[in-house]
Amino acid sequence: MGEVILTMKGIDKSFPGVHALDHVDLELRRGEVHALMGENGAGKSTLMKVLTGIYTKDSGTITYEGKEVEFHNTHEAQEAGIVIVHQELNMVGDLTVAQNIFIGREFKKGIMIDDKKMIRESQKLFEELKIDIDPKAKMSDLTVGKQQMCEIAKAISHKAKVIIFDEPSAALTEKEIADLFNIIRDLRAQNLGIIYISHRMDEIKVITDRVTVMRDGGYVGTLITKDCTKEDIINMMVGRVIYETPKTQSAVPADAPVVLKVEHLNAGRMVQDVSFELRKGEILGFSGLMGAGRTETARALFGADPKTSGDIYINGQKVTINSPEDAVKHGIGYLSEDRKRYGIVVQKSITENSTMATMEEFMSGFLINKGKEKKVTEKYIEELATKTPSADQLVVNLSGGNQQKVVIAKWLVRNCDILIFDEPTRGIDVGAKNEIYKLMNRLTKEGKSIIMISSEMTEILRMSDRIVVMCEGKKTGEIPIEEATQEAIMDKATRDIQ
Amino acid sequence: MTKKKSVFSQELIIAILVIAIYLFIRWRNASFGNYNTLLNILDISYYYVLMGIGVTFPLITGGVDLSIGTGMICYALAGGYLIRFSGVPVWAAMLITVLFGVAIGAVNGTLISIMGLPPFLATLCTCMITRGLGSVCSGSFAIPWPTDTDPTGNGWFHSIFKTTINNDSGLYGALKGSVGALFPMDKRLTFIKAPLGFVWIILLLLLMQFILSHTKFGRYTIAIGSNKEATMLSGVNVKFYHVMAYVVCGLFAGLAAIAYAAYTPTVQPGTGAGMELDAIGGAIVGGVSTTGGYGTIYGTVLGVYVIMLLKNGLPFMGLNANWQQVITGTVLIVAVLIDIIKRRAMKK
Structure with missing residues (x-):
């Protein structure tokens, strides 16, 4: 490890309803891989967004190469040599690999774009990284893993001194992760400072030199990786929060009736011949890598995306679901992974969101019975312990966990018997996360x-009674909770790749 | 809750603005305060206000309807033709005029919501189509609707918008006239020109505002504009309600066609383009969000009156028509900027 290249001190940031960062510190040296760890919603991504100028900090200082800096956008940060490889890939699918890597700083020949030079330079980058990608290929034709490699190549081409990896391994296969680690080791040898954000404990032990742990938007501490155990890190991450006890065996009686049966569901490349059963009172976990087709399966089942074939039975009856309207009529509710985009209408009140799926119940003739609406909403606010001053509060002002409760309330008002929770705790802080778990167990x-x-x-592993594993649009396994291990799931989740 | 307050104040600002512009122009030229001038402005505003109320619905869904201006002329031409050359009774022609508007609205809605055309493009096409259709309907001739002095008595529909004759002036006169118009049997009361159309505007405003905030249709119109995906995933038949927003818009374009026919002696084919911009502009000045999800009918009506006052009042200050366009455009930019700043403030 070399000298300190970057120091963040006392970084504070609030959003409406959430204190996202509470005086967080971080120090990065040259030639170091520094892990940034914490549960979902601990504030890791927010901290990195403050660093790269996507968010403005409320207070605190950032010192980079000995000078205090404040970047106003990612471009300024890039110019200074700080680049971020995002969890969600920022690639333009219709452009080629080379065009994507040099987007915004294309080589010119006169007034023309010099495509040939961009292809040559990309080739050089890939050789340096020892990866095999055709710079002329269209980005959307690449696998998620390859796209990630392009993202890294792009970062390096910026003459970066600090590279931030935001959960890079979430979508990668074992082989791709090994490649990624080789690249990271190379970069470390070149004296770059690397911040590595991940949930996977095993990776942290393998690749990082130091670990900074965050919890609930606050700074917990920094450890030297080789001097600490996994348990040390977990304890720091979890803190006082006591989780629902993990399931060791299914809570569903053997004779529980099948409420939903999906047979040979097909919907494009991402959903190929998927069949499964869901039983009354069961939590059926869907596991797999990013892009395995789990969300697509849920959306096809829910009628949000068209399906090409497949039969759906509810309580033994064959049903036709061609639109979310049909699905809701049959008692299915869908809680999207992208709450703000698909789950809630952020600029509207809790009341309006809660009754959105059940308007018919609140009509007196042509008119909306606002009194009844409010009463029912308040009942669910109390029942789900949603933290809000009133039912009229705009949903945008609630924290992630409370927003999720509003979506849950929407489906409970509708009295749905089958609920699809897509990434139920994404972007939700630790305490609220456990509340959502409790709620899910109560519902079943x-x-x-x-x-x-x-x-x-x-x-x-904590919540499911049974686990369905998907890989590249196909169902690759079904594991009862009694036999489920991380390894068994990963094995099936990467089965079809390589 | 703090947000609701600030939104309320936006419409309040517009209301104050309307009065301020009126008083300012009146201060520069006293003849602007004349009761007849006021009546004229109200008369010429009816069809703009009606178009504005209608187009508020597509705007709230995050879309737009550019076909209302040429559409209005087209419907008026068709209705006028039927009265003049086919001997259709006036009431039936009026009904057909409105239904024509509803039909074009349904076409717009279908193109946008079901076929997936962008609203701008779809309604630009129907704008061209209605312009052409209007000429086709009238055989390229200007069509006069019956005048209010028509010997056959077919001019009765003018009295929907104003009652006629006399020279009493001031607020008292207007009030007396309005009352008189409501009780036409009492001859003592009907001796003054009264803006009865304005009474209709107020009633329609209240009705549509009520529909927007108290019915399922209104609730979903706003929800579609705020987050169409989430609304769809809540099991709402988004397509139907999306079409309905354009149908309502078409209905009001049809009503505007009647108001237009009552205002102008003859309806000229090929006109109408650009009129929709004053209505849309008015809605935006009145606080309807340019990206959808928020808007009020009273805001729109006030906004249209801001534009109408500028349009008809600035000449009284000796500004020529070109300047008035420049000023109206500038007011619009300011209104849109306020909307953007408001949204940015909510995000940060």
Whole structure:
């Protein structure tokens, strides 16, 4: 490890309803891989967004190469040599690999764009990284893993001194992860400072030199990786929060009736011949890598995307679902992974969101019965312990966990028996996360059935009664919770790749 | 809750602005305060206000309807033709005029919501189509609707918008006239020109505002504009309600066609383009969000009156028509900027 290149001190940031960062410190040296760890919603991504100028900090200082700096946008940060490889890839699918890598700083020949030079330079970068990608290929034709490599190549081409990897391994296969680690080691040898954000404990032990742990938007501490155990890190991450006890065996009686049966569901490349059953009172976990087709399966089942074939049975009856309207009529509710985009209408009140799926119940003739609406909403605010001053509060002002409760309320008002939770705790802080878990367990006890899509292995193992694993649009396995291990799931999740 | 307050104040600002512009122009030229001038401005505003109320619905869904201006002329031409050359009774022609508007609205809605055309493009096409259709309907001739002095008595529909004759002036006169118009049997009361159309505007405003905030249709119109995907995933039949927003817009373009026919002696084919911009502009000045999800009918009506006052009042200050366009455009930019700043403030 070399001298300190970057220091963040006392960084503070609030959003409406959330204190996202509470005086967080971080120090990075040259030639170091520094892990940034914490549960979902601990504030890791927010901290990195403050560093790269996407968010403005409320207070605190950032010192970079000995000078205090404040970047106003990612471009300024890039110019200074700080680049971020995002969890969500920022690639333009219709452009080629080379065009993507040099987007915004294309080589010119006169007034023309010099495509040939861009291809040559990309080739050089790939050789340096020892990866095999055709610079002329269209970005959308690449696998998620390859796209990630392009993202890294792009970062390096910026003459970066600090590279931030935001959960780079979430979408990668074992082989691709090994390649990624080789690249990271090379970069470390070249004296770059690397911040590595990940949930995967094993990776942290393998690749990083130091670990900084965050919890609930606050700074917990920094450890030297080789001097600490996994348990040390977990304890720091989890803190005082006591989780629902993980399931060691299914809570569903053997004779529980099948409430939902999906047979040979097909919907494009991402959903190929998927069949499964969901039983009353069960939490059926859907595991797999990013882009495995789990969300697509849920959306096709829910009628949000068109399906090419497949039969759906509810309580033994064959049903036709061609639109979300049909699905809702049959008692299916869908909680999207992207709450702000698909789950809630952020600029509207809790009341309006809660009753959105059940308007008919609140009509007196042509008019909306606002009194009844409010009463029912307040009942669910109390029942789900949603933290809000009133039912009229705009949803945008609630924290992630409370927003999720509003979406849950929407489907409970509708009295849905089958709930699809797609990444139920994404972007939700630790305390609220556990509340959502408790709520899910309570719902199944009350006879609801849940399909839970999750990318978090701990969540899958903690909550599911049975686990369906998907890979590249196909169902590759079904594991009862009694036999489920991280390794068994990963094995099936990467089965079809390489 | 703090947000709701600030939104309320935006419409309040517009209301104050309307009065301020009126008083300012009146201060520069006293003849602007004349009761007849005021009546004229109200008369010429009816069809703009009606178009504005209608187009508020597509705007709230995050779309737009550019076909209302040429559409209005087209419907008026068709209706006028039927009265003049086919001997259709006036009431039936009026009904057909409105239904024509509804039909074009349904076409717009279908193109946008079901076929997936961008609203701008779809309604630009129907704008061209209605312009052409209007000429086709009238055989390229200007069509006069019956005048209010028509010997056959077919001019009765003018009295929907104003009652006629006399020279009493001031607010008292207007009030007396309005009352008189409501009780036409009492001859003592009907001796003054009264802006009865304005009474209709107020009633329609209240009705549509009520529909927007208290019915399922209104609730979903706003929800579509705020987050169409989330609304769809809540099991709402988004396509239907999206079409309905354009149908309502078409309905009001049809009503505007009647108001237009009552205002102008003859309806000229090929006109109408550009009129929709004053209506849309008015809605935006009145606080309807340019990206959808928020808007009020009273805001729109006030906004249209801002534009109408500028349009008809600035000449009284000796400014020529070109300047008035420049000023109206500038007011619009300011209104849109306020909307953007408001949204940015909410995000940060």
